[in-house]
Amino acid sequence: MRYYIATDHAGVAIKENVKQMVEDLGHEIIDLGPFSTDRVDYPDYAHKLATTVLEDSGSFGILICGTGIGMSLAANKHHGIRAALCHDAYTAEMARAHNDANVLCFGERVVGIGVIESILKAWSATQFEGGRHTDRVTKIEQ
Ligand code: RB5
Numbered sequence: 001m002r003y004y005i006a007t008d009h010a011g012v013a014i015k016e017n018v019k020q021m022v023e024d025l026g027h028e029i030i031d032l033g034p035f036s037t038d039r040v041d042y043p044d045y046a047h048k049l050a051t052t053v054l055e056d057s058g059s060f061g062i063l064i065c066g067t068g069i070g071m072s073l074a075a076n077k078h079h080g081i082r083a084a085l086c087h088d089a090y091t092a093e094m095a096r097a098h099n100d101a102n103v104l105c106f107g108e109r110v111v112g113i114g115v116i117e118s119i120l121k122a123w124s125a126t127q128f129e130g131g132r133h134t135d136r137v138t139k140i141e142q
Contacts, residue, residue: 001027001028001058001059001060001124002027002028002029002030002056002058002059002060003022003027003028003029003030003059003060003061003062004029004030004031004032004049004052004053004056004059004060004061004062005018005019005022005029005030005031005032005049005061005062005063005064006031006032006033006034006045006046006048006049006061006062006063006064007033007034007045007063007064007065007108008034008039008040008041008042008045008064008065008066008070008071009034009037009038009039009040010064010065010066010107010108010109011063011064011065011066011108012034012036012037013037013108014064014108014113014116015031015064017113017116018062018064018116018120019031021116021117021120022062022120022124025120025121025124026124027124029062032045032048032049032052033045033048042065042070042071042074043070043074045063045071046063046070046071046074046075046083047074047075047077047078049061049063049075049103050074050075050077050078050081050083050103051078053081053102053103054078054080054081059102060102060103060104060123061075061081061083061102061103061104062103062104062105063075063083063103063104063105064105064106064107064108065105065107065108066107066108066109066110067107067109067110068085068086068105068106068107068110069085069107071083071105072084072085072103072105075103075105079141080102080141081102081103082099082100082101082102082103082137082140083101083102083103083104083105084099084101084103084104084105085105085106085107086104086105086106086119086123087106087110087111087115087119088111088115088118088119089115089118089119089121089122090122091119092104092118092119092120092122092123092126093122093123093125093126095123096122096123096126096127096128097126097127097128097129097133098129098133098136099133099137100128100133100137104119104120104123106119
């Protein structure tokens with residue numbers, strides 16, 4: 001799979017670790033920035049990533065800010081983006097299995113590196129279940 005990643009200044013410190021983890025899971029990952037620790041506005045990067053994911057059908061996105069909240073709020077303004085704020089492996093698994101989420105959000109100030117690894121593994125290993133969940137996801141889009 002192809003993943004895109006973007007953060008704000010509060011997510012930069014762990015971005016390289018996350019990129020390596022995604023590659024270790026066998027995926028391609030493309031960094032949309034930022035590339036310094038200067039303060040930036042999270043919506044700018046959420047919108048950039050959401051637009052890119054929508055243009056590259058079947059790709060996934062990862063957004064990191066301090067809490068993950070601002071990134072998820074901004075990304076979900078894009079029709080076709082289902083951004084899920086995940087705190088652990090269970091929420092990551094359910095985001096894929098039940099919600100067909102295509103953007104993973106988490107907070108650098110909320111979850112540690114071990115939990116992030118378990119989130120990424122669960123997300124990567126889980127397919128959308130379809131079935132009864134398909135109509136529900138369709139209702140989101142409508
Ligand atoms: C930045 O201080 C912080 O507000 C941002 O990273 C994020 O947590 C917003 O939701």
